[in-house]
Amino acid sequence: xxxxxxxxxxxxxxxxxxxxxxxxxxSRQVDQAxxxxxxxxxxxxxxxxxxxxxxxxxYNAADDLLRVLGRVLAxxxxxxxxxGRLGGAKFGLLKLQILDRPxxxxxxxxxxxxxxxxxxxTFDQIDDSGGCAVRPELLVGAAAGCxxxxxxxxxxxxxxxxxxxxGRPVVEFVPDDPSFVELxxxxxxxxxxSAALRAGSLSAAASRVEPIGGGGPDWQWLRLEARVxxxxxxxxxxxxxxxxxxxxxxxxRQVERWLLEEAEAMLAGASCQLRLTVPLGQRLTSGRPLAxxxxxxxxxxxxxxxxxxxxxxETILVDSGRRARELGRQLEAVGSGLVVADSDGSWRAWRAxxxxxxxxxxxxxxxxxAAASGGPADRILDAMAANAEAADRELIAPACCxxxxxxxxxxxxxxxxxxVADAWxxxxxxxxxxxxx
Numbered sequence: 382x383x384x385x386x387x388x389x390x391x392x393x394x395x396x397x398x399x400x401x402x403x404x405x406x407x408s409r410q411v412d413q414a415x416x417x418x419x420x421x422x423x424x425x426x427x428x429x430x431x432x433x434x435x436x437x438x439x440y441n442a443a444d445d446l447l448r449v450l451g452r453v454l455a456x457x458x459x460x461x462x463x464x465g466r467l468g469g470a471k472f473g474l475l476k477l478q479i480l481d482r483p484x485x486x487x488x489x490x491x492x493x494x495x496x497x498x499x500x501x502x503t504f505d506q507i508d509d510s511g512g513c514a515v516r517p518e519l520l521v522g523a524a525a526g527c528x529x530x531x532x533x534x535x536x537x538x539x540x541x542x543x544x545x546x547x548g549r550p551v552v553e554f555v556p557d558d559p560s561f562v563e564l565x566x567x568x569x570x571x572x573x574x575s576a577a578l579r580a581g582s583l584s585a586a587a588s589r590v591e592p593i594g595g596g597g598p599d600w601q602w603l604r605l606e607a608r609v610x611x612x613x614x615x616x617x618x619x620x621x622x623x624x625x626x627x628x629x630x631x632x633x634r635q636v637e638r639w640l641l642e643e644a645e646a647m648l649a650g651a652s653c654q655l656r657l658t659v660p661l662g663q664r665l666t667s668g669r670p671l672a673x674x675x676x677x678x679x680x681x682x683x684x685x686x687x688x689x690x691x692x693x694x695e696t697i698l699v700d701s702g703r704r705a706r707e708l709g710r711q712l713e714a715v716g717s718g719l720v721v722a723d724s725d726g727s728w729r730a731w732r733a734x735x736x737x738x739x740x741x742x743x744x745x746x747x748x749x750x751a752a753a754s755g756g757p758a759d760r761i762l763d764a765m766a767a768n769a770e771a772a773d774r775e776l777i778a779p780a781c782c783x784x785x786x787x788x789x790x791x792x793x794x795x796x797x798x799x800x801v802a803d804a805w806x807x808x809x810x811x812x813x814x815x816x817x818x
Contacts, residue, residue: 396466398444399451401458407465407473414477415529422484422525423535424474424551426454426495429518429543431470437514438506443470446502446517453498457491473532484523488551495519524554540564571628577609578635584608585643587804588780588797590658593789600654603807604692605644606800607636637661638678643804644689645682651808658720660692676711686717690740695724699733709738720777724748726761731768741795742769746779752791753783766792 394406402410414421428434428450434443447470454464454472463475476487499517506513522538524531534554541560542552555561577583590602628636637659644657679686691712698705698721709719718740724730725745734742744765751758769776770792778788778796788796801807 396451398447399455399466401451401455401472402463402465404465404467404473407463407467407475410463410465410475411529411532414475415527417477418527419478420525420527421531422476422479422487422523423531424476424484424488424491424521424523425467425532425535425539426450426472426474426492427520427539428470429520430515431517433515434470434517442506446499449498449502450495453491453494456494473535479525484525484553485551488521488523492519492521492550519550521551522554523551537561537564571632573609574607574628574636575632578632578639582610583636583639584610584802585640585647585804586800586802587807588800589807590777590795590797593778593785593793593796600656601651601807602656602658602795603647603804604658604797605640605660605804607640608802641678641682641684645684647805647808648684648688653808655808656688656690658690658692660722676715679715679717686712686715689717690720691717692720692722692743694722695730695734698737699730701733705733706736706738713738724765726765735772739774741775741777743777743779743797746781749778749783749788749791750781753787762791 393403395401396403411423428446431443434446447466450472451464451466454474457474458464461477463473463477465473465475467473474488474491479487496519499519503513503516506515508514520539520542522535522540522542524534524538526534538552538554538561541558541564542549545552545560552560574583584607586606586608587603588606590604640659644659647657648655679689693705693708712718719737720741720743721734721737721739722743723745724734724742725748742765744762748758748762752762753759766776775794776792778793780797780799785796
């Protein structure tokens with residue numbers, strides 16, 4: 382018997398905790414509205430960071446919060462409206478025959494009632510210190526139309542609401558809104574990356590990292606990228622950049638593991654001394670500490686850690702605090718190290734990097750290009766170079782249109798060359814043009 386199924390094998394019509402329609406019953410109502418072809422609206426309502434409520438206050442308090450919201454939504458049920466619990470801390474509200482009535486006008490009093498109920502619940506959780514450990518916030522996504530697609534569009538609106546910088550109480554699905562266009566792009570990238578992993582068609586690209594002015598060591602240094610075969614140029618080139626912001630944590634982890642395995646194969650088969658930089662994108666604060674997963678992967682692959690560097694975006698380091706420093710120390714202990722990528726030179730960012738065992742810093746490309754024209758960016762870059770020198774770090778210039786002489790004047794020791802689609806083609810030894818290959 383599957384979870385949620387009754388002894389007779391029939392899915393229950395009511396959610397056991399809140400008394401609202403179950404997800405299955407809610408879905409049947411949406412299917413019926415689709416067949417009727419009358420215009421209807423769906424609102425998907427969620428509690429942001431509900432896991433914090435469970436963790437900080439316990440499951441009993443969390444269940445009580447869900448029951449409180451369920452009672453408010455139950456008051457909205459009628460012949461033309463259905464409220465259901467879709468799972469976890471997510472609820473659905475279906476309004477039939479909404480016609481041309483604005484969605485926000487319909488939802489505004491409902492959202493206000495839900496927030497009042499949350500406020501009362503929060504007051505009841507006040508502890509001996511006079512405060513509550515968490516303050517639950519509502520996220521609401523809504524859409525209207527005449528087909529089952531409305532539910533999916535409301536879910537998309539909920540995703541946009543989670544990242545909405547304006548903090549709107551309700552986000553309505555608008556297909557040509559830039560937020561929804563960007564969300565669609567991210568989803569396409571995720572789908573293509575997932576399909577490429579399943580089909581084994583993901584490929585490694587690389588940019589060469591070279592000393593400015595030539596010369597230097599006789600080994601090669603490459604920064605790996607992951608690419609998918611796609612007619613969408615953006616999807617084909619942005620997989621690694623999407624690791625931390627676009628792909629789901631699970632999918633990002635799969636790509637990182639794939640990159641590590643690719644690095645192992647390249648190091649084993651290279652006909653020259655090779656050093657590789659592997660980007661990491663998963664949030665260091667999510668789940669088990671990244672070091673606890675990364676170090677065993679290194680040991681299992683058998684890659685000499687001294688031949689590898691791991692690149693982490695500066696924004697991830699800023700958000701990760703102690704865990705980022707822990708990762709840096711563990712990598713340093715095994716002979717590897719960190720590259721801080723896309724640094725913007727801000728004080729908050731420098732504080733995050735200050736105690737980090739990082740060997741290299743790569744400033745953001747826009748900052749490097751703006752500094753070439755002088756002005757504030759020029760002073761920011763000079764300060765970054767001075768700080769890097771004081772911390773015994775070196776600057777890597779991203780692939781950009783700034784002359785090497787200007788990069789050297791700003792204190793850069795290395796520069797990335799343009800991305801090459803076939804990383805393996807870069808692993809052959811380099812030869813002096815005057816000498817026979």
